[in-house]
Amino acid sequence: MTPSDSDVALMLRVRDGDADAFRELVERHQRAVINTIHRAIGDAWEAEDLAQRVFLQVYRSAKRYQPTAKFTTWLFTITRNTILNEHRRRSRHAAESLEALQDPADPESTGWQAPDTTSPDPAQEVIESELKKKIMEAVQELPEAQRTAVILCRYEGLSYEEIAQVLRCSVSATKSLLHRARLTLKEKLRGYYQ
Amino acid sequence: MSCRAIREQFDERLDGRLARSQEAAFDAHVAACPDCRPEWRAYAGAWEIIERQAGIEPSFGFVERTLRRLDEQPTVGRSWFWQPSVRWVTLAAAVVALSVGGWAERERRQERRQAELYAHVQQADYLEDFDVIANLDQIEGGNHL
Missing domain, CATH: 1.20.5 (Single alpha-helices involved in coiled-coils or other helix-helix interfaces)
Structure with a gap:
């Protein structure tokens, strides 16, 4: 059974009210959902809160779930809608989260620690930190559809077809979004790559 | 193959969607072409580098907290x-x-x-x-x- 098949099997059990199956789904996909949201909004604490809302939505929608598409495509569609709602809510209320008061592109400022892959050299650490900040900014500044396409393609490894389903557009439109995003990233990150 | 045709294949090359023969022709052109080589290096370089943005780990107890929130919600489906x-x-x-x-x-x-x-x-x-x-x-x- 592929992970995709087992996701569908788990979801069908959730549909029948199996709480253990739901727990397993959350355990399996928590990292992907949290990181997708974090990369889109740049706020680690809120990313967790929104990720919880995504999973609650999954649970609430379980009765209506039809295994017509890959589970992850459905999950990322809910994730994207949740992010969009959050952006709308933020622009409506102009609410400032704790994160907004800090530097949104600085993962250090959130109290969150990415896995330590840096060298012990302090100068190198500063460069790495600066680079991560720059990358975060560059991705977050992309228009929403381009950003989602980049996150799903680069970080979550979704195919063009799956991204097209999440974005509710054609495969050619998805390719075009990715192309434009890459051109922008190339310009914004110029000087940071060899 | 023309430079324009090569540049139109940048995305497919990055995403590994070119056939093996196309990939070989692409790589040969880029290696030899002084215009396409820096373009390709910049294009691919930016894409490579964003992968260095490591993800965050869920905080301790995330699953439990999610399940607790579930208890505050109505049962599966709605009333x-x-x-x-x-x-x-x-x-x-x-x-x-x-x-x-x-x-x-x-x-x-x-x-x-x-x-x-x-x-x-x-x-x-x-x-x-x-x-x-x-x-x-x-x-x-x-x-x-």
């Missing part, structure tokens, strides 16, 4: 009222009730209007009679002259 079939029947009943209510109200208004009109006509007859009587006095008075 019976929000079942689509119940919702549609309720909506249809509301539409029927409004239509019947509207029709009854219209009938009632029409009856009331007819009654008012009848009363008005009755009153008008009386006034007409009254006028005739009043005029009669004048006529009679005139006759006296």
Whole structure:
């Protein structure tokens, strides 16, 4: 059974009210959902809160779930809608989260620690930190559809077809979004790559 | 292969969507072309580098907290009222009730209007009679002259 098949099997059990199956789904996909949201909004604490809302939505929608598409495509569609709602809510209320008061592109400022892959050299650490900040900014500044396409393609490894389903557009439109995003990233990150 | 054709394949090359022969032709062109080589290196370089943005780990107890929030939510699905079939029947009943209510109200208004009109006509007859009587006095008075 592929992970995709087992996701569908788990979801069908959730549909029948199996709480253990739901727990397993959350355990399996928590990292992907949290990181997708974090990369889109740049706020680690809120990313967790929104990720919880995504999973609650999954649970609430379980009765209506039809295994017509890959589970992850459905999950990322809910994730994207949740992010969009959050952006709308933020622009409506102009609410400032704790994160907004800090530097949104600085993962250090959130109290969150990415896995330590840096060298012990302090100068190198500063460069790495600066680079991560720059990358975060560059991705977050992309228009929403381009950003989602980049996150799903680069970080979550979704195919063009799956991204097209999440974005509710054609495969050619998805390719075009990715192309434009890459051109922008190339310009914004110029000087940071060899 | 032209430079333009090569640049149109940048995305497919990055995503590993080129056939092996196309990939070999692409790589050969880029290696030899002084215009395409820096373009490709910049394009691919930016894409490679964003992967260095490591993800965050869920905080301790994330799953438990999610499940706890679930306990605060209604059970799977919504209450019976929000079942689509119940919702549609309720909506249809509301539409029927409004239509019947509207029709009854219209009938009632029409009856009331007819009654008012009848009363008005009755009153008008009386006034007409009254006028005739009043005029009669004048006529009679005139006759006296």
